[in-house]
Amino acid sequence: MATLRLDALPIPEKLRDRPLPELSKPYMWSSLGPFVVVHLLGFGALFVDVPWTAWALCLGAFWVRMFAITAGYHRYFSHRTFKTTRTFQFVLAFLSMTSSQRGVLWWAAHHRKHHKFSDTPWDVHSPTRTGFWHSHVGWIFHPNYDDTDVKQVRDLARFPELVWLDEHWMVPPLTFAAFCVLVEGWAGLFLGFGLSTALLWHAAFTINSLAHVYGRRRYPTTDTSRNSLLLALLTFGEGWHNNHHYYMGSTRQGFYWWEIDITYYILKALSWFGVVWDLRPVPKAVLVEGRGGGVVPSAEQVIREGIVTREMNEL
Numbered sequence: 001m002a003t004l005r006l007d008a009l010p011i012p013e014k015l016r017d018r019p020l021p022e023l024s025k026p027y028m029w030s031s032l033g034p035f036v037v038v039h040l041l042g043f044g045a046l047f048v049d050v051p052w053t054a055w056a057l058c059l060g061a062f063w064v065r066m067f068a069i070t071a072g073y074h075r076y077f078s079h080r081t082f083k084t085t086r087t088f089q090f091v092l093a094f095l096s097m098t099s100s101q102r103g104v105l106w107w108a109a110h111h112r113k114h115h116k117f118s119d120t121p122w123d124v125h126s127p128t129r130t131g132f133w134h135s136h137v138g139w140i141f142h143p144n145y146d147d148t149d150v151k152q153v154r155d156l157a158r159f160p161e162l163v164w165l166d167e168h169w170m171v172p173p174l175t176f177a178a179f180c181v182l183v184e185g186w187a188g189l190f191l192g193f194g195l196s197t198a199l200l201w202h203a204a205f206t207i208n209s210l211a212h213v214y215g216r217r218r219y220p221t222t223d224t225s226r227n228s229l230l231l232a233l234l235t236f237g238e239g240w241h242n243n244h245h246y247y248m249g250s251t252r253q254g255f256y257w258w259e260i261d262i263t264y265y266i267l268k269a270l271s272w273f274g275v276v277w278d279l280r281p282v283p284k285a286v287l288v289e290g291r292g293g294g295v296v297p298s299a300e301q302v303i304r305e306g307i308v309t310r311e312m313n314e315l
């Protein structure tokens with residue numbers, strides 16, 4: 001069970017009458033099996049011949065799926081920051097789901113709640129409120145977050161193929177595992193699927209845990225989000241998390257040329273070929289404000305002093 005720290009930050013005024021979430025239920029330990037098995041798969045490589053091509057598959061699978069997570073699950077399905085065809089929408093859904101982080105509706109619904117309630121007691125994963133492990137991985141196995149709140153994702157639920165994928169969320173990862181076996185045999189399963197997926201999980205999960213703890217704040221927000229070059233490099237741009245919490249509507253999360261955002265570069269290249277379009281820009285005012293420098297107020301100061309920020313809290 002997770003414990004909730006109520007003294008971590010003041011609760012914003014508009015939420016003070018809301019009933020507190022019930023976190024005392026135990027984690028769903030029975031769902032942990034496949035998660036553990038994927039972590040163990042990588043060790044299988046110690047017992048078979050591993051050609052260099054299996055390592056290349058491991059790395060390639062990590063990169064392609066990292067792009068799919070941030071461009072698909074996050075920037076497209078959760079935030080609708082660009083447009084594409086229905087076919088490429090399906091490709092993005094399928095590819096991001098090969099990372100085995102459940103369906104796009106489930107992912108987007110929980111992520112939208114994270115933005116709505118960032119670092120308040122109702123946040124799905126807040127290291128400030130519930131500690132490192134719960135925000136990193138524990139929340140996925142908490143019964144409170146097992147279901148998809150369809151109210152949050154009505155725009156996505158209009159597409160029967162996405163609903164089908166969401167209900168059969170094991171299909172993309174199993175298909176990908178089968179592909180790895182086909183390409184590289186046991187070494188493909190152990191490295192291309194097992195090790196690559198475990199690394200991918202923990203790299204992506206750092207945005208929920210570490211990106212609210214380590215790094216610098218460019219913008220004043222009511223949450224503890226931070227910017228970190230290291231996390232941005234690891235996660236193809238997701239490490240500019242404070243930028244993103246301040247203005248979630250843009251395709252890019254590295255707002256300036258020096259904030260490396262590989263996902264954005266790939267999406268921009270895809271837009272030259274007409275695969276995606278209408279990439280939403282960062283408003284000029286947000287860019288000007290971010291260049292301001294000086295001391296950026298902490299989340300606590302922003303809440304306590306009622307500082308009005310441009311933080312967007314609606315999609």
Ligand SMILES: [Zn+2]
Binds near residue numbers: 074111
């Ligand atoms: Zn987001």
Ligand SMILES: [Zn+2]
Binds near residue numbers: 114208212241245
């Ligand atoms: Zn966040």
